[in-house]
Amino acid sequence: MNEKLELVIITGMSGAGKTVAMQSFEDMGYYCIDNMPPNLLPTFWKLVRESGQFSKIALVMDLRMNDFFEEINQVLEKIDNTPHITTRILFLEATNEELVSRYKETRRAHPLAKNERTIEGIKKERELLNDIKRRAQLVIDTTPLTPRELRDTLIKEYKEKEKIMFRVEIVSFGFKYGTPIDADIVMDVRFLPNPHYIDELRPQTGLDKPVYDYVMQQTETEMFYKKFVDLIDFMLPGYKKEGKSNVTIAIGCTGGRHRSVALVERIAKHIKIDGYHVNISHRDKDKVKESVVRS
Helix, strand or coil, rough: CCCCCCEEEEEEEECCCCHHHHHHHCCCCEEEEECCCCCHHHHHHHHHHHHCCEEEEEEEEEHHCCHHHHHHHHHHHHHCCCCCCCEEEEECCCCCHHHHHHHHHCCCCCCCCCCCCCCHHHHHHHHHHHHHHCCEEEEEECCCCCHHHHHHHHHHCCCCCCHHCCCCEEEEEEEHHHHCCCEEEEECCCCCCCHCCCCCCCCCCCCCHHHHHHHCCHHHHHHHHHHHHHHHHHHHHHHHHHHCEEEEEEEEEECCCCHHHHHHHHHHHHHHHHHCEEEEEEEECCCCCCEEEEE
8 A cells, every 4th residue: 555644643631622632533534543552553553554444543542541651652653663654643731720620520530540639640640641742743732722622723733624524414304203313403394285195196205206396386385495595505604614514404294205305305406506515315205214315
């Protein structure tokens, strides 16, 4: 394999934001692993190279595996001397006062405090991590940062914001089978005329032209469509600006076969024209539990 592989090791003080960092790297397309022991890193990286499935990896390493931490410098020397790998260490920092405050909020015990005060565990951890901190290519003090600000900082450092894919999931469903629990926006279109009551349309779905045309020819449908896409055009840029990587829009009718399916198809075309990446799913179109998904 000739492609250069990228490895980011996320480490630093407990409570400084490693979980937020890992989630941010996932949004940037990295394959992320939490709690990787350093002595397994060379073997893991060899398997990754040979598989050819991943080009960007982010690993979280922290004091949950303190027995291994003394090995990390030696392991990283071996990794850095491999021509196919670019290694960067991200170290997350915060003041003692801020870390104590965060531990009080979460009511968690510091991993090194044992029966001592939280501040004593923080001091021990800071001393233990001095060497890895000096080796880090990037040190971020998260004391004044919100989770969103940390995410934005990482995106600016590791990937241009414009290249982050913002995805819109749009799903049709039947209210008789329940509302999708992951939906950000839910619209009820049961007020529209129902093709179910037309004998020749009942066996078909909103993907079939006769049903689609019937739904779209209704005056109420056209009024709803225009008002709803105006709302979507207003909302999606706001979601993207706020740092969301995806938004799920759910359109529901009674059974999830006719009206909602047809409207999802039309609304998705509009959103694609605006340049967004769109995934369509018709959850209840075939009255089975499995989703029918296509991009």
